[in-house]
Amino acid sequence: MYGMGLIKSLLVTGKRFWNTYWDDLVWSFRRLTGGEKRYYSAAGIKHRSSKDARGVFTVQYPEERLLLPEEARYIPFLVYDEGADGKIEQRCTSCGICAKVCPPQCIWIVRSNDPQTGRPVPEPTEFYIDADICMNCGFCAEYCPFDAIIMDHDFEIASYGRNVYNMEQLLKPASYYQSIRPVNYKRNEDERKAKEAAKAAKAEAAS
Ligand code: SF4
Ligand code: SF4
Numbered sequence: 359m360y361g362m363g364l365i366k367s368l369l370v371t372g373k374r375f376w377n378t379y380w381d382d383l384v385w386s387f388r389r390l391t392g393g394e395k396r397y398y399s400a401a402g403i404k405h406r407s408s409k410d411a412r413g414v415f416t417v418q419y420p421e422e423r424l425l426l427p428e429e430a431r432y433i434p435f436l437v438y439d440e441g442a443d444g445k446i447e448q449r450c451t452s453c454g455i456c457a458k459v460c461p462p463q464c465i466w467i468v469r470s471n472d473p474q475t476g477r478p479v480p481e482p483t484e485f486y487i488d489a490d491i492c493m494n495c496g497f498c499a500e501y502c503p504f505d506a507i508i509m510d511h512d513f514e515i516a517s518y519g520r521n522v523y524n525m526e527q528l529l530k531p532a533s534y535y536q537s538i539r540p541v542n543y544k545r546n547e548d549e550r551k552a553k554e555a556a557k558a559a560k561a562e563a564a565s
Contacts, residue, residue, distance in 0.1 A: 378413030398422060428539050431496050431509030433489045436528045437535050446529070449506035451480035456498035456507050464491035465498060485528060489521035505546045511538045 385396035394401035397418060406415055407425040417424055434456075439447040457465040468484035471477060496509050510530075515521055536543040 374413055376413075378415070381411075381413050381415070426511050428541055430511055431494050431499075432513045433492055433494070433510050433515065433523070434487060434496075434498050434507045434528075435510045435530045435534075436485060436525065437506055437508055437532050438529050439532050448481055448529070449504045450482055450485065451504060451506070452478075452482035452485075453480075453503070455501050455503065459497045459501045461495060461497065462491045462493055464488040482525065485525040487523045487528060489515060489523055505550070508535050508539065508542075 382396060385393070385402070389395055396402045396405070396415075398421065403417075403422050404425060405411060406417065437449050439449065441447050452467050452469045454467055454469075457463070457467055464487055466484070466486040467482050470479045470481060470483040472479050494509070498507050499509050532543075
């Protein structure tokens with residue numbers, strides 16, 4: 359029927375309008391009975407970040423931030439493990455795969471050599487990512503064979519200068535990786551343990 363599309367779209371707008379005030383009323387009622395506020399509360403932001411959020415709402419940024427899904431990705435960072443003595447153990451072997459697959463070519467790595475033998479050391483001396491060029495595609499993290507480079511959740515990186523991150527800025531502990539991506543971290547760790555177990559079993563069988 360002529361005009362049905364227009365009526366349907368008005369109904370959608372009306373539903374949104376109603377839901378907005380209805381959600382506010384429901385949360386106000388909950389508040390009267392001892393519940394948390396819809397705004398400026400952990401429960402409120404969790405609700406508005408979920409698929410159950412209804413109607414239109416405003417996020418009071420920067421006081422409030424929507425919760426990010428685990429797979430959200432901004433600039434990559436380099437993961438390091440903490441040794442027993444608190445020593446930084448870099449996962450990166452400076453293999454260069456991430457730099458090779460990076461579409462806009464914004465990763466630079468300087469490899470190191472042993473000063474005595476001249477042989478390559480599996481660790482970078484310098485590692486740079488030009489965050490102004492990075493397009494957050496995540497290829498570097500996908501292709502890294504050592505889970506050494508991971509996409510970060512930190513998106514508040516605006517500055518007045520160039521954002522070229524060096525190794526000091528890029529290195530973050532594995533515990534940080536675990537805190538922002540618990541599911542991915544667990545999967546990586548399980549895979550790593552399975553590989554180590556298979557390697558140990560192979561070595562035992564060969565001996
Ligand atoms: S981050 Fe990964 S892919 Fe990139 S150089 Fe280091 S080990 Fe290789
Ligand atoms: S996320 Fe993409 S663009 Fe950014 S450094 Fe990694 S591969 Fe390059």
